[in-house]
Amino acid sequence: MQTDNQVNDLYPIAVLIDELKHDDVSYRLNALKRISTIALALGPERTRDELIPFLDESIDDEDEVLSALASQLGDFVEYVGGPEYAHVLLSILENLAAMEEPLVRDAAVESLNKICQVLSQEQLVEYFVPLVQRLSTAEWFTSRASSTALYCAAYERSTNPAVRVSLRQNFGHLCHDEAPMVRRPAATNCAKFVLLMTKEEAISEFIPLFNSLSSDDQDSVRLLSFDVMISLAKVLQEESDIRQYLLQPLRSFVSDSSWRTRYMVADNFIRLAEVVGINIINDELKKPFIMLMKDTEQEVRRAISGQIPGFCALIDKKAVLDDVLPVLQDLVNDPAQHVRAALGTNIGALAPILGKEDTIEHLLPLFLDLLKDEFPEVRLNVISKLELVNQVVGIDLLSQSLLPAIVTLAEDKQWRIRLAIIEYIPLLARQLGVDFFNEKMGNLCMSWLGDHVYAIREAAIDNLRKLAEFFGIEWATKTIIPKILAMSSHPNYLYRMTTIFAICSLAPVMNAAVIQEQILPVLNQMANDPIPNVRFNVAKAYAVLSPVLKSTGGESAIESQIAPILQVLAKDQDADVRFFAEKSIKDICA
Structure with a gap:
């Protein structure tokens, strides 16, 4: 008759057996995730004598379950009693390495290589090398395929010259x-x-x-x-x-x-x-x-x-000019757009290799041809690497062809192309300078705020914040904030919402003076907007602006303007408006 302790000792195995026989794969996977805990409960000896043999008998299962088991066993050495007993795990992994499913075999091979690292020389010769040889000469190809990935670990760990010779010979047979x-x-x-x-x-x-x-x-x-x-x-x-x-x-x-x-x-x-x-x-x-x-x-x-810049860096400049550039012209005009797109990503990296004079004479015409390419991805890839060329020749030589390409991309019918060019605008702005940017690209950046795709409007707002960080608060106050605030009276409420989102995004780069003189008058007016979504976003905006006001000496504006309006919004007929108003009151007072 079994004692209570004996019953408790058997409980982990019993639970594991039940779950590994469950019809639902997720149950069996969860059971495998707990086998390390079960092994701890059983102790090393019973893990070696009971758990590992049981698992070895249970490998007729779904590939997903067997893959998880194979991965687990690679970290199981400590549970069987340490490196001294690590070889007991090899048998089950050998069986898994012979499975038909590549994912199972790969996981088993990875675990075998892990275990190989902790085996002694005696264990290596007695257990691991024979395992590799058995797999290498097995009848079914899956075993032989798995064995090819075990030779490096076995060879590197072995100190026996005869074993090494044998491993090299056996590997040669696999290559044939x-x-x-x-x-x-x-x-x-x-x-x-x-x-x-x-x-x-x-x-x-x-x-x-x-x-x-x-x-x-x-x-x-x-x-x-x-x-x-x-x-x-x-x-x-x-x-x-x-x-x-x-x-x-x-x-x-x-x-x-x-x-x-x-x-x-x-x-x-x-x-x-x-x-x-x-x-x-x-x-x-x-x-x-x-x-x-x-x-x-x-x-x-x-x-x-994709290899052109790296190879040209290894050869002399004369060889680049005489041998590579003539063929490069053919690639610029390649009939396959994906070839031209790949070239567009890499051609800019040739500028530092050639230097200013040769870049202007030989590379710049190719660069400008790609900027005029009919395929948007080609132009986009060229622009993404513009900085490398700009560092060598300066932006003046590029701007004439650059701007039309940017404008065309900015109006592309595919919104993902428009989104990608927006992400490059801050980089271009740093290269172009504030005057050129104001003259040529300022209106373009503002136009994205009215795009019909929300992701474009969101990216445009983030773009303006980055520009404000780079050009400074004075530039933002004069250039973009008035244009953003002008959208607050647009008939379409989505434009009015964009104004609020832009204000919240720009808040970290603003100060109390700008907020009090330009932002709050417009935002206070929008608190009376007929659309509830606009009103509750105004409430959220107040919570964003308040920390900036507190840190830049504008606490009085919170008490005189923001707090009274939030109190009114907290009594709004719309539940969402009330909720966000009350939340903003708590945030400001915190």
């Missing part, structure tokens, strides 16, 4: 696996594995593996092997070795029949250039780079456009 679903993760993890090799091991064992992967009949494998080449370049280091072993594969990558492979090269070109050295860049990389700029596939041209 008959299933492309295995060769793909093998190529991905090979890039990490190579970095653990000596130069001699890389040349004798991994160069042949790389050559096999880079010439694979599956383009999905070939494109992943480009990272292996970058890792090999880091390990080889010597210019002569890089020339001997890697340049021919690079030429093959650039002329590969698959655009996806060429895209991968284009998207990672700078990573390779940064590790091969300046001589190889000048002698060997310029031609492949130009080839990718002229590629027939627009996705490749878009990817290489």
Whole structure:
């Protein structure tokens, strides 16, 4: 007969069993979230003897549940008694690493790698390395695919030369696996594995593996092997070795029949250039780079456009002018708008590389052509990087073409384009200066306050606050506050609401004099507005303005003007108006 203590000891397991058998997935997930608490209640010994075997028998479940279990087990070492017993977790994770669902396998592999870090050398040789070998030779490809991500941790932790040799050999078999679903993760993890090799091991064992992967009949494998080449370049280091072993594969990558492979090269070109050295860049990389700029596939041209500033920073200015800029003209006129948009984001970064004279002569015409592009995103991307060009040549040379582009974007039919250009206005204002801004862009900024899209009006208010912070309260008092207050008498109540929102946003940059002389007279009048929404927003505005008045010597205005009006609003016929008026009274008095 069981004692009460024995029943209580069994209770956590019983609850877990019930919840893990529940029909609802959320119940099973909640149960897994508590297994660490249950393990604490059971103690290390019963966790090893009862909980872990039970969980191992319960892995026939939904992928979401198994993924959560796999993740939990990576942090479970302390609950089974510490590193000394960490190996007891390997069996269940080995089973999870063989599952069909990639999310489950990835979580299991991540947990296995965590546990590997705390294993002793004896545990590593006795338990972890055999686990890796079993997965690597399993019949089903999912196990072999998972095993490719375990070699780095096992190899790095192992101090046994024989074990290391065995691991390298087994990994080589995975790189030649008959299933492309295995060769793909093998190529991905090979890039990490190579970095653990000596130069001699890389040349004798991994160069042949790389050559096999880079010439694979599956383009999905070939494109992943480009990272292996970058890792090999880091390990080889010597210019002569890089020339001997890697340049021919690079030429093959650039002329590969698959655009996806060429895209991968284009998207990672700078990573390779940064590790091969300046001589190889000048002698060997310029031609492949130009080839990718002229590629027939627009996705490749878009990817290489993002690499242009970084590559031009690595070569001399003459090469930029003679080799890159002529092809850049073709990209400016590229038929694909996404290529031009990518170029627009990056072309400004060439200005500091070329210097003022060459930027004015060679780069500025291309820059201005993009500012006239028919596609809004292209112009937007150019404007977003305007500061880099402005720092080199000054705003005067840009303003003639810049302003029409801004005006066109500001009136674009897509509200997201209008919103994006508003966000760049403070940046432009700092570059243009107050006089140019007042003359050319002041009215434009005010016009956004009347936009039919609320998000635009909200962004326009935030824009005015940032401008006031930059240009100062005196500028705001003369330039924008009168225009904002003029909207208070607009027939459409939404415009009147915008006036109140703008006042609240600008409050932190105002002082008592401005509030008393300009703001309060208008706001007091709006307290009598026929629309309740306007009246209760007036009440809220008073609460926002009061702290500014208190901090800048305007307490008298609170007593003489704000408090009496709030008392009236607190008796308003509309419940919302009364609520916000009473709330503002409490806030002001607090």
